[in-house]
Amino acid sequence: MTDKKFYDAPLDQTDKQALADRAEIRELLEYERYTRDNGLYAQEAACYSDDAQIHVSWYDGPAKGYFEKLAQANGGGSKHKINYTTVWVNGTKAIGEMTVMMLSPRIKLDGQAVDLHSYARIFTRLEKQNGVWKILSGDCIYERDELVPVVPGQPIKIDTQELASYRESYQGLCYVLARTGLKSSADLPGDDKPVTVEKVYADASNWFFA
Numbered sequence: 001m002t003d004k005k006f007y008d009a010p011l012d013q014t015d016k017q018a019l020a021d022r023a024e025i026r027e028l029l030e031y032e033r034y035t036r037d038n039g040l041y042a043q044e045a046a047c048y049s050d051d052a053q054i055h056v057s058w059y060d061g062p063a064k065g066y067f068e069k070l071a072q073a074n075g076g077g078s079k080h081k082i083n084y085t086t087v088w089v090n091g092t093k094a095i096g097e098m099t100v101m102m103l104s105p106r107i108k109l110d111g112q113a114v115d116l117h118s119y120a121r122i123f124t125r126l127e128k129q130n131g132v133w134k135i136l137s138g139d140c141i142y143e144r145d146e147l148v149p150v151v152p153g154q155p156i157k158i159d160t161q162e163l164a165s166y167r168e169s170y171q172g173l174c175y176v177l178a179r180t181g182l183k184s185s186a187d188l189p190g191d192d193k194p195v196t197v198e199k200v201y202a203d204a205s206n207w208f209f210a
Helices: 016-037 041-045 063-072 160-164 168-178 194-209
Strands: 048-055 060-062 079-090 093-103 107-109 112-129 132-149
Touching (some): 016 079, 060 063, 112 168
Antiparallel strands (some): 048 060
16 A cells, blocks of 8 residues: 555656657557547457456456457447546556547437537556556546537437436436446446545555555
8 A cells, every 4th residue: 555646756758768658658548549439449459458457337347358349339339539648657557547528429319319428537557568568457537428419409308317316427428328228337436426536546556656
């Protein structure tokens, strides 16, 4: 256990190896999202270590199973708009946090076309293996989301009681998933419950400095 937090590590641009590592990791993380969004699952899998784990709203387990489900669903149709990626390096260990807007496939609620926008941070642990950076785990930290009518000004027919039963940071996502037969955990990391984010950060910090 440590009281140190990975994000307190100062930015040191005089360490040229760490600078090169951060650039390689950013390229890897952004390439991984590109392959995810474009159905290139073999290339996406190559970004991960053999024992990598994925923890997101609709899947929690080994990365291998995640890629299999993605392929079966043809990716699910979602896209990721990347804002920025921050990377911390400690020798052969690294942590990356990427802020994204996730655009879900266009859906219909009671016949009305609606877009779901989810704002989140993709949080990854990485390790340099045989000179190559690989993703060890991926978590999603949810910030908020919104359901937007495709035709501006049209009211959306929503069961507000059901919507209110879901976590604020990803309630629209839960509402949409429920209509596809999927159920999301109520304990995912989200800004509406800071303790859930603190746990992710604390666990990652213990690993980072071990």
